[in-house]
Amino acid sequence: MTVTSPKGFRASGVTAGLKPSGKPDMALVVNDGPLQVAAGRFTGNRVKAAPVKWSQQVLTTGALKAVILNSGGANACTGPEGFQDTHATAEKTAEVLGCGAVEVAVCSTGLIGERLPMDKLLPGVEAAAKALAADGGEQAATAIMTTDTVAKNAAITSPAGWTVGGIAKGAGMLAPGLATMLVVLTTDAVVGQPLADAALGTACRYSLDRLDSDGSMSTNDTVLLLASGASGVEAAADEFIAALTDLCKDLAHQLLSDAEGSTKDVAITVSGAASEDDAVEVARIVARDSLVKTALFGSDPNWGRILAAVGTAKAPFDADAVDVAVNGVWICKAGAAGEPRDLVDLKGRDVAIDIELHHGAASATIWTNDLSHDYVHENSAYST
Amino acid sequence: MTVTSPKGFRASGVTAGLKPSGKPDMALVVNDGPLQVAAGRFTGNRVKAAPVKWSQQVLTTGALKAVILNSGGANACTGPEGFQDTHATAEKTAEVLGCGAVEVAVCSTGLIGERLPMDKLLPGVEAAAKALAADGGEQAATAIMTTDTVAKNAAITSPAGWTVGGIAKGAGMLAPGLATMLVVLTTDAVVGQPLADAALGTACRYSLDRLDSDGSMSTNDTVLLLASGASGVEAAADEFIAALTDLCKDLAHQLLSDAEGSTKDVAITVSGAASEDDAVEVARIVARDSLVKTALFGSDPNWGRILAAVGTAKAPFDADAVDVAVNGVWICKAGAAGEPRDLVDLKGRDVAIDIELHHGAASATIWTNDLSHDYVHENSAYST
Numbered sequence: 001m002t003v004t005s006p007k008g009f010r011a012s013g014v015t016a017g018l019k020p021s022g023k024p025d026m027a028l029v030v031n032d033g034p035l036q037v038a039a040g041r042f043t044g045n046r047v048k049a050a051p052v053k054w055s056q057q058v059l060t061t062g063a064l065k066a067v068i069l070n071s072g073g074a075n076a077c078t079g080p081e082g083f084q085d086t087h088a089t090a091e092k093t094a095e096v097l098g099c100g101a102v103e104v105a106v107c108s109t110g111l112i113g114e115r116l117p118m119d120k121l122l123p124g125v126e127a128a129a130k131a132l133a134a135d136g137g138e139q140a141a142t143a144i145m146t147t148d149t150v151a152k153n154a155a156i157t158s159p160a161g162w163t164v165g166g167i168a169k170g171a172g173m174l175a176p177g178l179a180t181m182l183v184v185l186t187t188d189a190v191v192g193q194p195l196a197d198a199a200l201g202t203a204c205r206y207s208l209d210r211l212d213s214d215g216s217m218s219t220n221d222t223v224l225l226l227a228s229g230a231s232g233v234e235a236a237a238d239e240f241i242a243a244l245t246d247l248c249k250d251l252a253h254q255l256l257s258d259a260e261g262s263t264k265d266v267a268i269t270v271s272g273a274a275s276e277d278d279a280v281e282v283a284r285i286v287a288r289d290s291l292v293k294t295a296l297f298g299s300d301p302n303w304g305r306i307l308a309a310v311g312t313a314k315a316p317f318d319a320d321a322v323d324v325a326v327n328g329v330w331i332c333k334a335g336a337a338g339e340p341r342d343l344v345d346l347k348g349r350d351v352a353i354d355i356e357l358h359h360g361a362a363s364a365t366i367w368t369n370d371l372s373h374d375y376v377h378e379n380s381a382y383s384t
Numbered sequence: 385m386t387v388t389s390p391k392g393f394r395a396s397g398v399t400a401g402l403k404p405s406g407k408p409d410m411a412l413v414v415n416d417g418p419l420q421v422a423a424g425r426f427t428g429n430r431v432k433a434a435p436v437k438w439s440q441q442v443l444t445t446g447a448l449k450a451v452i453l454n455s456g457g458a459n460a461c462t463g464p465e466g467f468q469d470t471h472a473t474a475e476k477t478a479e480v481l482g483c484g485a486v487e488v489a490v491c492s493t494g495l496i497g498e499r500l501p502m503d504k505l506l507p508g509v510e511a512a513a514k515a516l517a518a519d520g521g522e523q524a525a526t527a528i529m530t531t532d533t534v535a536k537n538a539a540i541t542s543p544a545g546w547t548v549g550g551i552a553k554g555a556g557m558l559a560p561g562l563a564t565m566l567v568v569l570t571t572d573a574v575v576g577q578p579l580a581d582a583a584l585g586t587a588c589r590y591s592l593d594r595l596d597s598d599g600s601m602s603t604n605d606t607v608l609l610l611a612s613g614a615s616g617v618e619a620a621a622d623e624f625i626a627a628l629t630d631l632c633k634d635l636a637h638q639l640l641s642d643a644e645g646s647t648k649d650v651a652i653t654v655s656g657a658a659s660e661d662d663a664v665e666v667a668r669i670v671a672r673d674s675l676v677k678t679a680l681f682g683s684d685p686n687w688g689r690i691l692a693a694v695g696t697a698k699a700p701f702d703a704d705a706v707d708v709a710v711n712g713v714w715i716c717k718a719g720a721a722g723e724p725r726d727l728v729d730l731k732g733r734d735v736a737i738d739i740e741l742h743h744g745a746a747s748a749t750i751w752t753n754d755l756s757h758d759y760v761h762e763n764s765a766y767s768t
Contacts, residue, residue: 112688304496311431
């Protein structure tokens, strides 16, 4: 149930010594074909890490042989030298795999603003190539972890005979623009590049792009899809899009549940909006409100704070018509107090907030976390 | 140095029993004239508390005799009944002062979503009227406190012979749209309504509206200016605008320093922007970033997080040209590491973050706080 579950892929995870902890820090995913179809989505942040700039460039061909990934350093805000480091990493990977550097995407994650130790990283590429295995997906998932406490793997097999699989990392700065964190998806379905790209776009739109743990957008977010065609089965477009979306939702929820210092997984669903974009806007504003998030940490069904956040949205609706439910109890009706708040049970980790705008037929869900002491602790102590 | 420092005003602060703590909870500010010029600015939140709706309505006349204020309840999201409570409060105040209800603005602050105990509040209006005194400003400032730990008072006297004074409250939900929290400003200068309104708009724009402690916008933000003309001195427009702006900056900084759980007062100045609006956008994004705010709590000059936040702005600039200084040390030059971060001293409460976009001549400053354990603690435990 990982990135090597589909046929035609090998992967590995090794320790190059980039992390002071000595934990695994380099991963390699290789597509052995016969196809080398690829698609990608990247951070909407204008401050893009060197590996993002590189991978965007090589993906213009719509094909990839491999993805080399490292934790222990984001290689973001590192100037032209940082880009040269990424280029050298791709060259080295191409050399050991016997392909061209333009067939190699690069992903990095870790601290922003520091150069990577290339004297350790380049030997790490060789070690990763030597460790490649048809069941190496879970090792790869482990090697891309930063503040993650668990590795994220998933796979779905279609009754038609093809499989989609993936790995992901991400525990902080979790508010993707077009994609989130580092995610490598694979499939052995026979798919053309246009379908691979469209399916990835749709899958991200309804999963990773709706994840907003802490409102902060990374400089390194990358989602890559590699298709080997090794199952020999051509995928029906709608079925492939649905499976890839389900796979990304699975990975997104694994990211959500492991978000830094979180104690709640919160699904904010806005209904009755005039458009889906309006529903996303309102849900995202609530997901990013510190007072709502601290109230959830305190297991406090504070609908007043939810309504105050809703009131700052631009989407059209009548503020005096809004209903709010927390875990199924409609504690706010028509912009004022509704059912008794004592009825709301917030003891569990899962929280559902439903906001009905009564202004249309569109809806959307954003997934977020609470704001806890541990979030403050982890993020005030991470780099020092 | 308070709201009664200008001539022609009386004020009071009394205990009506709205707060479980038994602390003062009602304040009254009365303009004895000869002028009754007034202007106001209100929250940009579409979810507006009943007293905001009332005060906006009565201010269309451009004149006010008095402002009645209560803490211990925001009277927000309370439906038509909540508006009737505000109306009854204004009527009662008018009755005891011998004026019309349309001459009385109402301000409320406290928890959202609960009705006010009118059986305690209406006798409180009578008590506040009886306690009115020419030196009652500081009592009024104390009576409007909620989670504030200190009362906020200020006054400035012009060499020309007139004075501006004010009181303010606010410690959380501190990210005003057009105004912030509850602020009552007074002056004995002779000013017409158009100048009063224009001066208040400018003063808010460069002070209270640039305060963004936690990104959450209140339902009750109200700033009122009352002019008595009692000094008999006509104010020069530019001098009056400057004095009122300085007064509001003073009050804004008092709000900043007392923000819930904060350990840092942070001035984020963006320069080299194409327009002032662009500079405000970039500064506000940085001010609202949880990862930047937790890093500041940890006294960590994490310029990577600052740059990652800057990168999500819409304002035009080249991400590879941006410089960032923390407390005067340019630790980021041209989007990459600059001077050593060890040179940055973050031991004190005041932090200056300077962001140079190199894309124009406009600049702006937003004032914010860090995100601390105590912020999470106070806001996860406030209503339960």
